[in-house]
Amino acid sequence: MTLQFSLVAASTSPETVDAPCLVVGIYENGLLTSAAARVDGASDGAIKRQMESGDITGKAGSVSVLFAPAGVAARRVLVVGLGAQKSFDAARYQKVNLEAARALGKLPVDAAVSFLTEVDVPGRDTPWRVRTAALAADHAAYRYTATFKPREKGSQPELKSVAFAAGGEAQGGLSQAVxxxxxxxxxxxxxxxxxxxxxxxxxxxxxxxxxxxxxxxxxxxxxxxxxxxxxxxxxxxxxxxxxxxxxxxxxxxxxxxxxxxxxxxxxxxxxxxxxxxxxxxxxxxxxxxxxxxxxxxxxxxxxxxxxxxxxxxxxxxxxxxxxxxxxxxxxxxxxxxxxxxxxxxxxxxxxxxxxxxxxxxxxxxxxxxxxxxxxxxxxxxxxxxxxxxxxxxxxxxxxxxxxxxxxxxxxxxxxxxxxxxxxxxxxxxxxxxxxxxxxxxxxxxxxxxxxxxxxxxxxxxxxxxxxxxxxxxxxxxxxxxxxxxxxxxxxxxxxxx
CATH class of the missing domain: 3.40.630.10 (Zn peptidases)
Known part of the structure; x- marks a missing residue:
């Protein structure tokens, strides 16, 4: 499936985003990104409680889903592990976006808004982060169907669009990604x-x-x-x-x-x-x-x-x-x-x-x-x-x-x-x-x-x-x-x- 991509303002409060799924990142050792912290605060500590219980680890590429957390407008929150912050780099950024996209593809959602683009990647600017995230999402969404018998579409929604939290300066990167x-x-x-x-x-x-x-x-x-x-x-x-x-x-x-x-x-x-x-x-x-x-x-x-x-x-x-x-x-x-x-x-x-x-x-x-x-x-x-x-x-x-x-x-x-x-x-x-x-x-x-x-x-x-x-x-x-x-x-x- 060909995904549709768009931008939402970087200043958008993640807990107010009305979407089938919201994507945020967390580092190891309980360190939350800005978006994750906002969601955690609005949901009365839902993310931190699961980290304390060990259900969410922050390991690079790991994913966990919070369903309909109280205080958050999105129906689901996909929490993606970023690994150790001190060693975070471009390759890991690409990996976590790819794993996030794969996880989204398995959920019954047709749209998502990702705040992973807020994550600082040494030596890479916002247009690069948006372009890399979009390409990872499109790569994960690809399905080869050309030589299979046509199948009836199921009743479960399929991911059709992803929006990324970033400023207008990222539009060029998004256009390149498309x-x-x-x-x-x-x-x-x-x-x-x-x-x-x-x-x-x-x-x-x-x-x-x-x-x-x-x-x-x-x-x-x-x-x-x-x-x-x-x-x-x-x-x-x-x-x-x-x-x-x-x-x-x-x-x-x-x-x-x-x-x-x-x-x-x-x-x-x-x-x-x-x-x-x-x-x-x-x-x-x-x-x-x-x-x-x-x-x-x-x-x-x-x-x-x-x-x-x-x-x-x-x-x-x-x-x-x-x-x-x-x-x-x-x-x-x-x-x-x-x-x-x-x-x-x-x-x-x-x-x-x-x-x-x-x-x-x-x-x-x-x-x-x-x-x-x-x-x-x-x-x-x-x-x-x-x-x-x-x-x-x-x-x-x-x-x-x-x-x-x-x-x-x-x-x-x-x-x-x-x-x-x-x-x-x-x-x-x-x-x-x-x-x-x-x-x-x-x-x-x-x-x-x-x-x-x-x-x-x-x-x-x-x-x-x-x-x-x-x-x-x-x-x-x-x-x-x-x-x-x-x-x-x-x-x-x-x-x-």
Missing amino acids: AIAEGVRFARELANLPPNICNPSYIAAQAQGFADRNEGVSCRVLDHEEMERLGFGSLLAVGRGSANKPRLVALEYRGGNEGDKPYAFVGKGITFDSGGISLKPGAGMEEMKYDMGGAAGVLGAFVAAVKMGLKLNLVCVVPSAENMPDGDSYRPSDVLTSLSGLTIEVLNTDAEGRLILCDALTWTAQTYQPRAIVDAATLTGACVVALGKHASGLMSKHDDLAAELLDAGEATLDRAWRLPLWDDYQVQLESGFADVANIGGKSAGAITAGCFLSRFTEGQRWAHLDIAGTAWDEGRKGLATGRPVSLLAQWLIDRAG
Whole structure:
């Protein structure tokens, strides 16, 4: 469900708010926030009594519900634990808002007013607090329903709107949250769809549909025949074994001055990755529908930029293919000729993402001469081993661009961590039969993948995000996360000034 967001004046007395649910925070050791103290006073100590009894602890992320407390206008008060005040930080603020939103979603309420935005977060202003709280609420409210049998709506109310206590200076942060949330939902829905629905032509149709609905946006789609004429030898090889033919999708947004060079996103769009002839193990292969997480992420960031009306020009290029075993599949030991003219020896057909990206990066640079290119890809299991599920891997030879992206990640808590892209690693990609091999061996797999891409971005201001660990949650019920939409959207906000 798409939540509606609004603001109520920061000076509003929480005990007088007439709402289905009021949200307040408390720290450990009995320390109440201002809003919690007002509610406690109006209810003759209802919160403190439950803290004394141990029913409310203040542990970070814990939630308790007071039903119809006397002296308070709201029908329910959701008390959210904030943990220790001295160590409270941005990450914990995001966590407690997410847990509050999850709890609201389980209550029979259709609206809530949150005073968690009054909580002081070191180094973060009110617009940031409102934006982060709204994004957390929208993330928790997301439900994947596309491939379930339609169900009758129950009689219990569902959460439809959340208001945040903050001054008018937070309106900009709330507007950004609404736009970014739409981009995150776009990315999550696209990535969560099964591969028999979300194939290369489906991605192209979704991009074209978005362009048709939004002024200042255009879409160009290259089919496999046009790419063959142009010389996309690397990308086309990957898709050769599938009945679903590859597409190259290019969205353009003209929000800046005419003639200004655009910023460019490129996203890996492997809609299903079987590994090809180098077939993956069966266990966990169902998660390979998420191998288009990079495509979903850059498309979501593009949606957010358009909805924010950012004053810049932007292109979003998605090379999309399905990597399947077939009598016409490309093989280990094949030598491919990429769009750039560089030849590539295939040592493993499961290292296919870099093969579609290299042609897309070449085409993007030649076609748009962008100010900067950022690619996002669920590229390597090695990055998951290195950084786990918390940080995306960032690689760039441009220190200033890397710093911009790292800062955007810190601002949004959609964090990245920089890995080296030294030329020392390039030797691992040497081939006796082509200009470059598509894998560099067992060691430094994430870095050598980045080194491979760097050979196709010479002369470009370029950075690579490996989101293999951050694009989706593992497990049979794991869903796409929508990362790195927030990071990329913030990077564009910073570029738009």
